[in-house]
Amino acid sequence: GIQVEQSPPDLILQEGANSTLRCNFSDSVNNLQWFHQNPWGQLINLFYIPSGTKQNGRLSATTVATERYSLLYISSSQTTDSGVYFCAVVPRNQAGTALIFGKGTTLSVSS
Amino acid sequence: GAVVSQHPSRVICKSGTSVKIECRSLDFQATTMFWYRQFPKQSLMLMATSNEGSKATYEQGVEKDKFLINHASLTLSTLTVTSAHPEDSSFYICSARRGLDTEAFFGQGTRLTVV
Numbered sequence: 447g448i449q450v451e452q453s454p455p456d457l458i459l460q461e462g463a464n465s466t467l468r469c470n471f472s473d474s475v476n477n478l479q480w481f482h483q484n485p486w487g488q489l490i491n492l493f494y495i496p497s498g499t500k501q502n503g504r505l506s507a508t509t510v511a512t513e514r515y516s517l518l519y520i521s522s523s524q525t526t527d528s529g530v531y532f533c534a535v536v537p538r539n540q541a542g543t544a545l546i547f548g549k550g551t552t553l554s555v556s557s
Numbered sequence: 558g559a560v561v562s563q564h565p566s567r568v569i570c571k572s573g574t575s576v577k578i579e580c581r582s583l584d585f586q587a588t589t590m591f592w593y594r595q596f597p598k599q600s601l602m603l604m605a606t607s608n609e610g611s612k613a614t615y616e617q618g619v620e621k622d623k624f625l626i627n628h629a630s631l632t633l634s635t636l637t638v639t640s641a642h643p644e645d646s647s648f649y650i651c652s653a654r655r656g657l658d659t660e661a662f663f664g665q666g667t668r669l670t671v672v
Contacts, residue, residue, distance in 0.1 A: 476658055477658060477659075477660075479660065481663075486665075486666075487650070487666040487668065488663075489650065489663040489666075491660065491662060491663075494659075494660035532600065532601070534601075536658075541657040542589060542657040542658075544591040544593075544603045544606060544652070545591075545652065545661055547602075548600065549599075549600045
């Protein structure tokens, strides 16, 4: 099956710093989403981005589908950005099936 | 975005008892819902696909007799952990989407502790 690899596994930042999280996937995808899991376990939808670039405030994401990777950019990080960031995909030709998750990047932002 | 609601958010039960977890799509109909399990400091692992009006599809290694799934309506799927044991303690979370190639949304999750 498709493999989803996220890097780095852990990231420690000072408040105000910028960061880039990467998601590589081993096959073509129909769907790619980025999530932030907060300390209570809730998965917060950040981006639905099977291709292209999107921005939402301090966060932006780019997916280059032909090269099978996606990037999540966090600018001017804040302590509230801390948590685990997951990338998840649905393989092409498997529309409607479940998202397959990477192992996540744990981000810690200190003041 | 769509709203998926999960209840309860936290439950503690005794070993040998059963626990039911509900997952509702509040503002859309979902013919398919998904159940995941997450152990501490690990990723989400798909347990099963819940199909409205038909049997659930379980992932390899997931005991269908232990994790009973019922998807009786287009807005409700339930996961029942039967004869729970301490090793079933985990975070269970459901997901649904409006259509095939659309954004998926997740419930708040249920933290199950079996004592």
